Amino acid sequence: MRKIPSNALTVDLNCDFGEGYSLYRFGQEDELLAVVTSVNIACGFHAGDPHTMRETAAKAAAAGAAIGAHPGLPDRLGFGRRAMAVTPQEVYDFTLYQLGALQAIVKAEGGRLRHVKPHGALYHMAGADEAIAEAVVKASLAIDAQLMMYGQSGSLLLDAASRLGMAAVSEVFADRAYEADGSLAPRSKPGATLTDPEQAAKQAVSLAADGFAYTAGGGRAAVQADTICLHGDGPHAAVFARHIKLALEAEGILLAPPQFLQSKGE
Template sequence: MDLNSDLGESFGAWRMGDDAAMLDIVTSANVACGFHAGDPAGILDTLRAAAARGVAIGAHVAYPDLAGFGRRNMDPSSRELVADVIYQIGALQGLAAAAGTRVTYVKPHGALYNTIARDERQAADVIAALRALDPGLVLMGLAGSPLLDWARAGGLRVVAEAFADRAYTPDGALVSRREAGAVLHDPDLVAERMLDLVRTGEITAIDGSRVRLQADSICVHGDSPGAVAMARAVRQRLESSGVSLAPFAGMPVS
């Protein structure tokens, strides 16, 4: 199993999360590309720290929305969205090369992530961007979402992701952050929930029902309160139960 987190999101004097601590825990890092968060110097620092620890690098591409942290819905034209995604990946590839590492996958962020999980037009634009720049890049997306099938049909390899610190609806979508209980904060609860997912292939939805969820990677958001404690609890719980953790870049992906 892979364990990932969204990192490189600090911006100038505005500090977001604890990248150094998270990089000692996770196996893959989704690094901001400057559109929703992150500045070049900070992103480079995060990439160097990840390279030193052997953590795999993904481009955390987003809508151009610094003020809203990439969490506001947008409807860019296909021309704009394809170019925006290519631009962000290209920038991160350059910084990664300077840090002695490379970008192996792409994980969209925030509103873009949630939109392309089910919006075929915007999903096709993101897929087209990867195919135009580097078809060898793996696309990480929401487990159980149509996006994964669309990407496979477009010739991309995909990795299905589950969220440790987010609640799920009965149909396998993420509960909106506007709703109570959408974000989970108890490290022990989160860790047990992820062990249950790995063992059973199911997760308990917000209404108590069980949802089938086949995932290759688990995410703990780096900006969540107590993120480091949650990520550490998840890792310790999985490893103590015999689950090995490694970057999915070194595993077979679909």
């Protein structure tokens, strides 16, 4: 990876990838790979399978994107979006299993696993439950102590990562409105999802340059923006991604994976 000047304003653009399985595919991954700087690959529980994981890892490596794991709960029918009554030990085992599988596939394709971003319900559970957060972090560190943890800005998951010695990467969302406390506005709230690509691009610039997101009521909420998530499963995902990329670059903001990835002899 190219070196980034230490005084440059940079932000990572990440997207969840490989969330089909068998004959089923969705999303606009080829178009998004021209925009994003890191990808989070489903590891076979909520979505994905060995073939999809390998194919996605190969495409991401060829595109030069930083590759991360996107582990979820064992709930394919609910796409990993339903909370489950699981213990921290079960979460540790689920995470270890999925990361180990993807790490092997990524290595076989000539790449390296660089970060972890839990999926769906596991992401939110780890963000709000200290024991679940620690289980995800400890399993990740057991796989590779140099992995980074992607988590929602202000979450317990990032707190656990920092406390346990894992690099924490604060994630924000360009296409979601926020509450005044920096949490995401619930999708049931009017205006919680931004549907105008220009509005999402404006928010992305505010997130990266100023550390503010917009609330559903038009106010501002303070957040830490190390990486911006681009949702890849919407019908206009590629359009949103291009608008966001162009808006950031127009402001002189460089797009790159988190800076500390690039200081480890690469």
